Amino acid sequence: MPELPEVETMRRGIAAVRGARVAEVVRPRSRLRPMTIEPAGPRLRARLRGAAITDVDRVGKRVVIGLDTGERLVFEPRMTGLVLLRDPPTDEHVRLRLALEGAAWPELIFWDRRGLGTVRLLDEAAFRAACGPPRLGPDALGLPAEALRARLEGRRRPIKVALLDQAALAGVGNIYAAEALHRAGLHPARPCDGIAPAEWAALHRALQGVLEEAIRARGSTLSDRTYRTAESAEGGFQASHRVYARAGQPCRGCGAAVVRIVQAQRSTFFCPGCQR
DNA sequence: CGTTCAACCTGGGCGC
């Protein structure tokens, strides 16, 4: 679920925990298979209790909590994870609760229905390995046009597949790759090594525009209504989707039916009339 | 290099 705009919305939504100290760490028992929370066992609690939150950042699709111990707590929501201040959609899918003291808000919750997400407490070296190059490329938000092109051009793979490559640039997922390509008028199957300079420029404008608008709308809550902001509100950008999850419906630009294809085992939506 | 498949999980929706 959460791509860059949704994770950025979560990050902004939990700003109130800055300055707090971790009073308690709770991993509720449940019938569900346990998801990845590291370190396992009592060691997470031992390392987190008493730590103060100094920063609330984002890298790609991850929320990064900086601590005065020098370690970082990294939340990776993957498909159905949420970083919440309040009102989790269900109790049984609450995977981690941090009780806080000394700040504007008393708790932080990680909720995940499918449990494919991860929470990891990392020291400086482990954080660099997990969230820096070559594992993750530069963040897509605010990436200069020349950098976008330099990171993606030259190879034969389809532009849609390249946009999803987190090692090339971090943060773009299935929704915003499709929406950016539609705005740029680029067919998702176009090989990167055949894209002209003017098309790279158009793609850069389209990508920055769609990410900024989606953040302003607090992200996209799809039809299963899983994604929520930290305050448990739905996002609003789904109403502005031009192609994503709209197979068979008319393109809002030219009226042609939106098509669904599969690339790299993921759905791709595009308009055959507008995208060449 | 590019592509394909399977796996990790839970749950909603659909056809029968």
Place this chain on the structure above:
DNA sequence: TGCGCCCAGGTTGAAC
């Protein structure tokens, strides 16, 4: 009601 499919914002590793 239930069963069996297919689908889903993501990532990883193996195989060809």
